[in-house]
Amino acid sequence: MEALTAEVVVNTIKELGSMVFYIILGTIILEILVYLVLGKIFKSKYTLPYMLMIAAIFGLTMLVIYPISYEVRLAFSNMSLRHFRSYTLSWAQGLKNFGLIFSEPVLKQVKFFPLLFRTLLWTTVNVVFHLAGGMGLAILLNRQMRGRGFYRALLVFPWAVPQIIAVLAWKGEFHYEYGFINVMLKSIGMQPIQWMISPFWNFAAACITNIWLGIPFMMVIILGGLQSIPLEFYDAAEIDGASRWQQFRNITLPLLKPVLTPAVVLGIIWTFNNFNVPYMINANELETTDILVTALFRAAFEYHRYGFSAAFAMVIFIVLFIIASVYIRMTHGLKGAYE
Numbered sequence: 001m002e003a004l005t006a007e008v009v010v011n012t013i014k015e016l017g018s019m020v021f022y023i024i025l026g027t028i029i030l031e032i033l034v035y036l037v038l039g040k041i042f043k044s045k046y047t048l049p050y051m052l053m054i055a056a057i058f059g060l061t062m063l064v065i066y067p068i069s070y071e072v073r074l075a076f077s078n079m080s081l082r083h084f085r086s087y088t089l090s091w092a093q094g095l096k097n098f099g100l101i102f103s104e105p106v107l108k109q110v111k112f113f114p115l116l117f118r119t120l121l122w123t124t125v126n127v128v129f130h131l132a133g134g135m136g137l138a139i140l141l142n143r144q145m146r147g148r149g150f151y152r153a154l155l156v157f158p159w160a161v162p163q164i165i166a167v168l169a170w171k172g173e174f175h176y177e178y179g180f181i182n183v184m185l186k187s188i189g190m191q192p193i194q195w196m197i198s199p200f201w202n203f204a205a206a207c208i209t210n211i212w213l214g215i216p217f218m219m220v221i222i223l224g225g226l227q228s229i230p231l232e233f234y235d236a237a238e239i240d241g242a243s244r245w246q247q248f249r250n251i252t253l254p255l256l257k258p259v260l261t262p263a264v265v266l267g268i269i270w271t272f273n274n275f276n277v278p279y280m281i282n283a284n285e286l287e288t289t290d291i292l293v294t295a296l297f298r299a300a301f302e303y304h305r306y307g308f309s310a311a312f313a314m315v316i317f318i319v320l321f322i323i324a325s326v327y328i329r330m331t332h333g334l335k336g337a338y339e
Contacts, residue, residue: 023058023062026058027054027055027058030054030058031051031054031055034047034050034051034054035047035051038050071310071313071314072310072314073089074306074307074310075094075097075098075307075310075311075313075314076089076090076091076093076094076097076307077089077090077093077094077306077307077310078093078307079306079307079310080304080305080306080307080308081304084306087307093307094311097307097308097310097311098311098315100308101308101311101312101315106295106299106312107287107290107295107298107299107303108287109287109288110287110288110290110295112315115290115291115292115295116292116319118203118289118290118291119272119291119292119293122203122206122207122271122272122278122291123268123271123272123323125207125211126207126210126211126214126267126271126274127264127267127268127271129207129211129214129215130211130214130215130217130218130267130271131218131260131264131267133211133215133218133219134215134216134217134218134219134220134221134222135218135222137155137215137219137223138218138219138220138222138223138226139226141155141219141223142223142226142227152223155215155216155219156216156219156220157216158212158213158215158216159213159216159217159220160216163213163276163277164276164280166209166212166213167209167213167276167277167280167281168280170205170208170209170212170281171209171280171281174195174196174205174281175195175196176192176193176194176195176196177192179195181193181195182195197286199286199288199289202281202282202286202289203289205281206277206278206281206282206289209277209281210271210274210277210278213277214267214270214271217263217267218263218267221259221260221263222256222259222260222263224259225255225256225258225259225260226252226256228255229251229252229255229256233251233255234247234251237250237251257331261328261331264327264331265324265327265328268320268323268324268327269320269324272292272293272320272323273293273320274291274293275293275294275297278290278291278293278294279294279297282294285298292316292319293316295312296309296312296313296316299312
C-alpha cells in the first residue's frame with residue numbers, strides 16, 4: 001500500500017484539479033454547442049432554458065445514468081476477484097447471475113427469499129412505529145403547551161445527529177456487560193440479553209435503533225400537516241357532537257393524506273435501503289440477521305462476486321419499485337397530480 005506522503009497528497013490534488021477542470025471545460029463546450037445548434041441553426045426560443053439545464057443534465061448523466069448503465073453491463077459479466085481484469089460479457093452469464101440469486105444462497109447461510117422476508121419485516125416494523133410514534137408526538141406538540149419549542153428541538157435531536165454516531169452510541173447501550181439496557185434489566189431482577197449474539201435480539205436491537213432515528217422525521221412532516229388544517233373544522237365537529245376519535249378519523253387523517261403518502265413512501269425507501277443501522281449493529285456479522293442491502297454489500301466486498309452483486313442490486317431495485325408503486329396505487333398518492 002502506498003504511504004501517505006506529501007508527494008502523494010500533491011499528486012492527488014493535481015489529479016482532482018485536472019478532473020474538475022475537464023468537467024468544467026466539457027460543460028462549457030456543451031453550452032456553446034447548445035447555443036450554436038438551437039440558437040443559430042434552429043432559431044429556437046428555448047435556447048436559454050436548455051443552456052441553463054445543461055450543467056444539471058451533465059451532472060445527472062455522470063452521477064446517475066452512467067453508474068446505472070455500468071451496473072447493468074456488469075450484471076451480464078463474470079467479474080469477480082479472479083476475473084477482475086479479464087471478465088467477459090454475455091447474455092448467458094447474465095441469465096446465470098440472475099438465476100443464481102434465486103437458486104443458490106446469496107451468502108454462505110442465507111438464500112434470497114428469507115432475506116426478502118426479513119427485509120419486508122424490517123421495513124414494515126420500522127415504518128409502522130415511525131408513523132405511529134411520529135403521529136402521536138406531532139399531535140401532542142400541535143397543542144398549546146408551555147415549552148413547546150424546547151420539546152420540538154429536543155425530539156428532533158435524534159434526526160439531527162449523524163446516523164453513524166447515533167448507531168455507535170446505541171451499539172454501546174446493547175453491550176452485554178456494561179450496556180445501559182442490560183444494566184437496567186439486571187437491576188429489576190431480569191436476565192441480561194445477548195443482543196449481539198442472538199439473531200432474534202440482534203434484529204430487535206437494529207429495529208429499536210432505527211425506530212429511534214426515524215420517528216423525528218415523521219413527526220416533523222406530520223406536524224407541518226396538522227398545522228395546515230383549519231381549526232374551524234374541529235370546532236364544527238365538536239358542535240355536532242363528534243368524539244376525538246371521530247374527529248381524527250374523519251378530519252385529521254383525510255386531510256393529512258397528501259402529506260402522509262410521500263412521507264411513508266420515503267420512509268419505505270429509506271428503511272428498505274438502510275445500510276448503516278443493520279450493518280453496524282450486527283457486530284458478529286450474523287448472516288441470519290442481514291437484510292437485502294447488507295447481504296448485497298457482503299456479496300460484493302467480502303465475497304467479491306461483482307457480476308452477481310450487480311444483478312442482485314437490480315433485483316433489489318425492482319422489488320423496491322414494485323412495493324412503492326403498489327403503495328402509491330393503493331393510497332391514490334398520485335391522484336392529485338393527474339387530475
